[in-house]
Amino acid sequence: MTRDLHTSSATKAPGTTGAPAARSTGWRRLTMVAAIAGPGLVAANAGNDAAGIATYASAGSQFAYGTLFFMVLVTVALVMVQEMAVRLGAYTGKGLGALIREQFSLRLTALAVFCLLLANTGLVVSEFAGIGAAFELLGVPKWAVIPPAAILLWALVLFGSYHWAERIFLIMSLAFFAYPVAMILGHPDWAAVGRHLVVPHVEPSKDFILLAVALIGTTVSPYMQFYAAAGVVDRGAKPADYPLIRADAVLGAVFACVISLTIIIATAAAIGGTGPLNSAAQAAEALKPVAGQNAELLFALGLIGASALAGAVVPLSASYAIGEAVGAERSVSRSFRDAPLFLGLFTAQIVLGATLAMTPIDVIRLLIGTQVLQGLISPVVLVYLLVLTNRRTVLGPAANGPRYRIAATAVVVGVATMSTILLGQTVLGWFGLG
């Protein structure tokens, strides 16, 4: 709605000389970025939701600065993966769901759809668990909050008044921008931070692997690739806009990861080395340098905002991708009444998510568990992404070159290796061999 504020004045700019004109073109390019860009940024930052915060805080409390180098690797992976997703969107004009259906056999499509649905339902569980945890910080039991929250979110999205709610949630989630400040005020050991950022550090313990997979899962969530591609397609971006879109995706990914790093460092400075995180209240400790006594309130606000924000986007993006793959394109852009499949999927995810979030399991374990699930599914979705971006029949000249192909394959293999090790350890653990 803010579109012609600058454009109409730009056409009537009287007697501009060369230099300002050039500058105004630069400015216009910027507004163009704002018009087309955004999906990458939003998608990557939706990763800093309830489960994300829990995972990062847990990494900080359990291993202090130990996971920083691993996070740098994850950042590289996220940048590459998001770039591939938006490239597919910009060059084909189709969402990932549609591309997978057209390029793979039906069984493989079904596998991809199933994985996405599984991962997303796990995420929805974590969003509702996050809302529950936030209200428990404020002294309201979760069984009293989660059902109304689920119904409210469902109704808001369905009856089209989500628009305003979204802004409120967005403002609430800005509370997490207190983390960078908290990091600086918390006086972390900067030398150790610097060392851990560049020196590889991996612990062979099961806990570390588990957390590493959760970090992958929460950062490189399967739904994000679908979401970023859909966003690019929806904006009608052309191959010509690709440089802007790539910049947006890369910056978005880097920005999201920088925030993640500050959460880890701030938590490590506050409660590092105290062992596993055991409550949301403990995670809120990290914000003490900023908010003092109100740290828990601030943390709860951010948690509610971020969870509600993702709680709508996540089930929608899965329904969108599946609708595309099945061929019910109608459901994506039409009213919900025309779209039983879309409506059904969306409702089912919310109901299932809210129900599972009510289980009396420890919230932090539940949150990290959902992220581990994401981390296990992530490599499957990445393989699809990699195969699609390698195909010249799909992307033509924009397909991965030989060097990029090697790098991207290395990323996917790396992620898959971590997941496989974790799976192996878990299975061995069942037989008492872990």
Place this chain on the structure above:
Amino acid sequence: MAAHTLLMSTGARLRDRRVRLERRATASKAVRGSLVSLAGLVGGPVTNQAGEEVGRLVDVVARLYGAESYPPVTGLILRIGRRRTFLAADAIGKVHAGHVRLRAARVDLRDFSRRPGEALLARDVLDHQLVDVDGVQVTRAADLYLAPLVDRVVLVGVDVSLPTLLRRLGPRRWQARPTPERVLDWQAVAPFAEEATEGPPEVRLRASRTALHRLRPADLADILEDLGRAERQQLLGWLEPEQAADALEEMEPAELEALLREAQPEHAARLVDEMEPDEAADALRDLTPEERESLLTRMPDDRSAELRRLLAHREGTAGGAMTTLLIIVHRDATVAEVRARLAEQAEHRTEIDAVAVVDDEGRLLCDMALFDLAVAEDAAPVADLVAWRAQFGPPVTVRADTPLSEAADQLVAARASSLLVVDDTDRPLGRILADDLLDALLPERGRVHFRRFLQ
């Protein structure tokens, strides 16, 4: 409560839809028995006359864009050992569910090269988007059905149902069994295979293309919004520019913006040129200045000058929402002459609901409703009607910079269906129609767009 009614109405709609679909389906037993599922054929054995396996079927080639109403199968692509080869259709003996039997023991194999109008059914059509013209929706082909006739095999229908997808996920035994629950007649779909633009031009007016022309602009707009980028541009290419422009006028502004952005500039300029001036100006307003210029420079000069004038008005004012299509008559004209003028403008009938009558200076005297003209005598001079209308007071007009909300109040007070927009000297500039006012003032209702989460 609202949710309850929503679910109820969804149920009712689904029931209606099922009834409609059952009527549409080719549900007769005889047809079902003779249909062969393409998904079941692909990967199945191809045997020679003696029943020995020659190879496995990879794909079926059909002439999709030919003169025939049902595309004939022109050949098969087989995998024999590790080689892929082409087999012309005249070697096909019998097509059963799940396997193909050839006419002779010896087969004449060639390398496949695509001829104009041909498409690979499994690769280009199955699982791809198509437009269901009767159901007015975009869907994906879950299966294709072939019918073996006496001397050839033709493609007769497309299956778009969810159960069929599930059938294809199952074991091979299920795959060959046709399940024509929701089969669309091939005549009623518009497929998008890669070869769509090739072939002789007269061929491109296939039955389904003409079926596309049956769609109302609003339905076409819905379909355009649902299609992928390449398919969308292809569909636009098939339509007459006038018809395409009518559909574009009905599209969501954001979708239209995306569509114009991704089209070839020449094509986009032609489409915008065909749109009604007020809608065209709205569409151009959404683009960046560079994009706007690139389209305007590709239009005829008079047209681009007119659009530039309209673009100078701000959105949300009467000038920004008006159409410049006016019928202006001098008061000395007779009613018959005015009728003749109207007859010339028949294609713009939706934009004209009154005629502006002016004096020698070109100043507005009266905004004459079509009803008044319809009941007047042919020979009567318009001046008489003007004099008669004068008793009801001066014509209600707005200025180009009047806010739309105020224009709406004026319209309600005047009990008219449109208002003239005039300049400072009372000369008519354009007309603002009730539906444009509604468009501008009504918020979007009850449509959920994924895009909303990205804005």
